[in-house]
Amino acid sequence: MAHTAQIKIAATYMRGGTSKGVFFRLQDLPEAAQVPGAARDALLLRVIGSPDPYGKQIDGMGGATSSTSKTVILSKSSRPEHDVDYLFGQVSIDSAFVDWSGNCGNLSAAVGPFAISNGLIDADRVPRDGMATVRIWQANIGKTIIAHVPMTNGAVQETGDFELDGVTFPAAEVQLEFMDPAAEEEGAGGAMFPTGNLVDDLEVPGIGTLKATMINAGIPTIFVNADAIGYTGTELQDAINGDPEALARFEKIRAYGAVRMGLIKDVSEAAKRQHTPKVAFVARPAAYVSSSGKAVAASDVDLLVRAMSMGKLHHAMMGTAAVAIGTAAAIPGTVVNAAAGGSEREAVRFGHPSGTLRVGAQAAQVDGAWEVKKAIMSRSARVLMEGWVRVPGDAF
Template sequence: MSQLPQIKIPATYMRGGTSKGVFFSLTDLPERCQVAGEARDNMLLRVIGSPDPYGKQTDGMGGATSSTSKTVILSKSSQADHDVDYLFGQVAIDKAFVDWSGNCGNLTAAVGSFAISNGLVAADRIPHNGHAVVRIWQQNIKKTIIAHVPITNGEVQETGEFELDGVTFPAAEVQVDFVSPVDASEAMFPTGNITDVLNVPAVGEFAAASFSVTMINAGIPTIFLNAQDLGYTGTELQDAINSDEKALERFEAIRAYGAIKMGLIDNAEQAVARQHTPKVAFVTGNKAYVSSSGKSIESIDIELNVRALSMGKLHHAMMGTAAVAIGTAAAIPGTLVSQVIASGANSSVTFGHPSGTLKVGAQTEQVNGEWTVNKVSMSRSARVLMEGWVRIPSDSF
């Protein structure tokens, strides 16, 4: 019996922030995959190596974690005053599912670099030396993001001395600005409250409980809880959470019922098909701890600790979009995030995460009693790891 051959698709494997993924130019995809739908999803699943009941993604480009099971599709922007359209697909590891409901803030740091190197940014917008300002239209969430990409001799500068906790080696710094992550037509606090009570039914050995939460839509929909309400110190590393299946089940229940309260889904069963959003995070004050790399983080180094879950697991560092939510919530009085900061609400904070620390700044204001955020900024880095083609069986999609 004859077998169909593999096909090859131009692709670039890139690290952006503390994530990595497979990047494509839209026009390089097979024609059927240039539009949203089953063919595109199936192609990306096969590229990444999902669904994989072994949870390893051995037969694909994925790294078997939420931060390495990612895909990006880029094209010249159809929006005025923008350079590139950025579409992000979060690929489930053990399910045949691609989640298009949110953005990846970490991979955003690599979007500008890819766009410049692949001719998606007009040549007259790229200086010979300095920083190219790449105007990104994030298609998943319909927002503008600005990436300040370092340029040397007309080409993207990827090497440098900037160190990012959660990334082993230094690289060039890329400042990323999330512009108006909550626009005037949206509610930053979906329930209208800065804090709420979230009722969660019994889950396994955990009795039904009511949690104080801040639910915010900035960067990505996020549910913040107090670490002590969950029985944690707030300085936990990945294994303390991810090795506890019962705790993960409770976090998923919190996420599902929080999503209902935020108006993202109608019932808890729908959360299965919306794995990427909302995120769940727990916070505490500036407690000292030892990071996953063995680095000592002193209490004076940070203003608070945050631990966040992505795709059902505690993240090894911090999602960029969740950092937007953290920075925004930290700048607004009364949120659970600002409450744990000794000095109160602050427009710029450094927080601890499992891999180290991250500084984020937010420009917020209250207009007619409603909070909004004009810009959230942070520094990341990005680097091409490999470029060429990915190969998949021609009947994959």
Template sequence: MTHLPQVKIPATYIRGGTSKGVFFRLQDLPERCQLPGEARDQLFMRVIGSPDPYAAHIDGMGGATSSTSKCVILSKSSQPAHDVDYLYGQVSIDKAFVDWSGNCGNLSTAAGAFAIHAGLVDPERIPQDGTCVVRIWQANINKTIIAHVPVTNGQVQETGDFELDGVTFPSAEIVLEFIDPSDDGEEGGSMFPTGNLVDDLEVPGIGTLKATMITAGIPTVFVNAEDIGYTGSELREAINTDAKALEKFEQIRIAGALRMGLIKSAEEAVTRQHTPKIAFVAGAKDYVASSGKTIAADEVDLLVRALSMGKLHHAMMGTAAVAIGTAAAIPGTLVNLAAGGGERSAVRFGHPSGTLRVGAEAIQVDGNWTVTKAIMSRSARVLMEGWVRVPADAF
């Protein structure tokens, strides 16, 4: 039997926020993978090491978590007044599919830095020293993201003293602006698909839960922690080692996806694991983060825990943080009420790894809420660059 050799593909392994992924320039992909389709999906699964029944990703670049099973493609932008098009694929760990239904807010940070590293930004727009404003077209959801990337000596400044809970070492701060994130472009609906700030969500086998369902940053279903038997201060182990709890959250997610019109049948949820996100909120209280650091109640406005790809996230997804900031800015949502109610332009919330601040500018026009911009700070660092090797018959 003849075995084909491995193919070398230029790639860069980057941490962005509290995630990391394998980044490619579109022109560097094998020709048959430069267009969407099965070949591209097969390539990305093999790069990451999925599907893996051992859930370890030993034979791939993935880290066997939703935060580390990601691939990104960047190219010169096809959109006016943008520098790059950014396409994100969330690779399932144990199943054979890549979910293209949403964005990764954390890797949006890395997309801005990689655009400069990869020579995709016009050199005339890169200062010798200062900040390069990278205009990103997020092609999964058709939205604009502005990354303010620090530059020193004409190169991306990666080292610094900016600390981000959930990331071990400090780095340089990158400010992200999510422009008009209040409508998931893929769905084309309003920020609140049901038309309500709070709904009674019927979940088979669980009952009726109060829920805020929003499409800002990423489609997200928020419920109250106490309504599902939690305090809001839980860490990963409390949820991810409990099979019954994970199944309960999946049922809530499916019910929310159906109510939001993201899927037409419960069966469709199997191939749409990346969205919507499910999160639970609670009022501020003292708790101990996963690092062992004590987070005092007066340091945060509320507590939020969110699940990604069926597991409790170790910190907070960037896109979910946009949803949190947006919902917090709108009086009457469950997030806003957990934060104490009233009007606000920014919120600091507690997550399993610590705290995060996100700002949002929400306005009401003709009775409908919209958010013009959400802002947060993250960081990014190249971990390795060169080639990723993949068996030629894998895709």
């Protein structure tokens, strides 16, 4: 009986922010997977270990959570004034599906370090010591991200004393600037608020009518008030992820919100667009104990936010959703701004299940419409393993 040999593909396993993923240079992928399509999706599914009816991704590199079922493909940028093109694939755990509809803000922190270390950045743009500025084209959503990557003795500095709630160990700080983060391709005509409103009455059959801010910034996100759906905003993962009925309600809110945002035409299409939009619920500050046992005082934060990702409550906060939070918090009249006290602001610190996070955003009205020039946050990144991944040669 003939057996198909495994092939090996150069890859790096990296942590970026509170996520992990498998990073590839486009040129290192098998030829059939160097272009979008079924072969690329099949390869990445096999690398990660999906679809897995057991929900564990034992036979792949995935970690069986939305934060660890991720892939990244990078190449030298063909766009003027950019260094690297960054394509993100969110791999479903239990179905044969790779979602290319959005960015991963957390893994964005690892893009610059990987690109520098793997020869994708022109040498004259990388200082031996100091801060390298990497201009990233985020190909999923057509946006620019500027990464500030520390360099020491000609190499990316990965260790340091920057602490990020949701990550156990400290590392070097990587500052990210998400330029003009309102998504142009998504929703009605590319508006930051695709419905034209800062707050909408979102009707969800069987749940009711919810006050919702639906925004395209960082990633399409639907914000609702925690108390309107029976929560306090202090919940940790088990309170929601262990409740199948709660998960079904959130998915229903997501589907009806996606239709209102113009992302899909019918709620039945939501199952094929799992990565976007996100659903998050907000509340005014309150004390709670984070998932690590760390006490968070009400005075430590401006508001509380909990967000769903790929059908589960996220253990911390998606980086792209943090951009949406910072942007919405900067605009008076949104449910996010109201939860933060209702005042004008250029930065906000919010509480999430793993602790707190600060994000800045500068918003302004131009000709009656809200615009945001950039959102800023700090993350960290680290190489966990590098070499090759192996997959059966007939896997794609």
